[in-house]
Amino acid sequence: MKKTRYTCGLDAAIDVVGGKWKVLILWALYEPGTLRFGQLRREVPGVSERILAVQLRDLEKAGLVRREMYHQVPPKVEYSLTELGKSLVAALVPLGEWGDAHMTTIEAIPRD
Amino acid sequence: MKKTRYTCGLDAAIDVVGGKWKVLILWALYEPGTLRFGQLRREVPGVSERILAVQLRDLEKAGLVRREMYHQVPPKVEYSLTELGKSLVAALVPLGEWGDAHMTTIEAIPRD
Numbered sequence: 496m497k498k499t500r501y502t503c504g505l506d507a508a509i510d511v512v513g514g515k516w517k518v519l520i521l522w523a524l525y526e527p528g529t530l531r532f533g534q535l536r537r538e539v540p541g542v543s544e545r546i547l548a549v550q551l552r553d554l555e556k557a558g559l560v561r562r563e564m565y566h567q568v569p570p571k572v573e574y575s576l577t578e579l580g581k582s583l584v585a586a587l588v589p590l591g592e593w594g595d596a597h598m599t600t601i602e603a604i605p606r607d
Numbered sequence: 608m609k610k611t612r613y614t615c616g617l618d619a620a621i622d623v624v625g626g627k628w629k630v631l632i633l634w635a636l637y638e639p640g641t642l643r644f645g646q647l648r649r650e651v652p653g654v655s656e657r658i659l660a661v662q663l664r665d666l667e668k669a670g671l672v673r674r675e676m677y678h679q680v681p682p683k684v685e686y687s688l689t690e691l692g693k694s695l696v697a698a699l700v701p702l703g704e705w706g707d708a709h710m711t712t713i714e715a716i717p718r719d
Contacts, residue, residue, distance in 0.1 A: 501706070501710065501713070501714070502631060502651075502653075503631075503634070503703060503706070503707070504702075504704060504705065504706030504707030504710060505630055505631070505699060505702060505703035505706055506627055506630070506631060506706065507706035507707075507710055508705055508706030508713075509626070509627045509630050509706075510627065510713070511706075512621070514621070515621045518618070518621050519615075519617070522617055539614075540614055541614070556717055557713075558712065579709065579712065582705060582709075586704065586705035588701075589701055590616075590617060590699060590701075590702060591615060591616045591617035591620065592616060592698065593620055593694060593695055594613070594616030594619035594620030594621075595616030595619075597619075597691065600670065600691065601613070601620075601623055602613070604668060604669045605668055
């Protein structure tokens with residue numbers, strides 16, 4: 496287990512969120528509350544099964560997502576946000592609104 | 608010039624911010640208003656000259672940072688946030704506060 500030092504809270508937060516998938520997964524779980532793997536995959540367009548599984552494991556380790564397994568046949572696995580995960584999504588709302596408001600500008604940014 | 612399609616505003620915003628350096632650079636420019644390259648480098652701990660130069664060029668292309676060159680000897684170059692850049696930093700404040708509030712938890716996350 497490696498400890499990381501951060502410059503500031505934003506640095507730390509960005510490290511936890513780490514790329515677009517984690518953010519989209521957290522976002523997708525916010526409203527419905529609980530989703531099964533397949534449902535979650537449909538809510539995050541373009542994500543592969545492998546990437547979703549890896550990102551979910553990371554989010555679980557980070558204490559942001561709860562994974563609950565029901566021992567039935569076939570086994571049912573459900574994902575939901577922890578309190579920490581909910582507070583993170585709430586903190587991401589203004590950033591999402593900024594992206595919505597400036598979508599056209601952002602899409603027009605020249606990329607290499 | 609390639610156009611990108613986004614799932615939602617948050618997806619778009621995260622794509623613009625892209626990793627920890629851009630966020631830290633925007634953050635560093637917020638309070639002082641205007642900084643020269645060397646000053647900015649000191650405000651973003653751990654950033655190399657090359658990385659800072661590349662990230663600044665990206666931020667300028669995205670319309671978030673303004674670069675002003677004064678033709679004097681030696682030439683003076685100053686960086687500041689545009690209105691768009693300022694609005695992005697404002698939207699990042701809650702995320703930074705979340706990171707501050709949960710710093711200990713974040714530092715203790717097991718990493719591979």
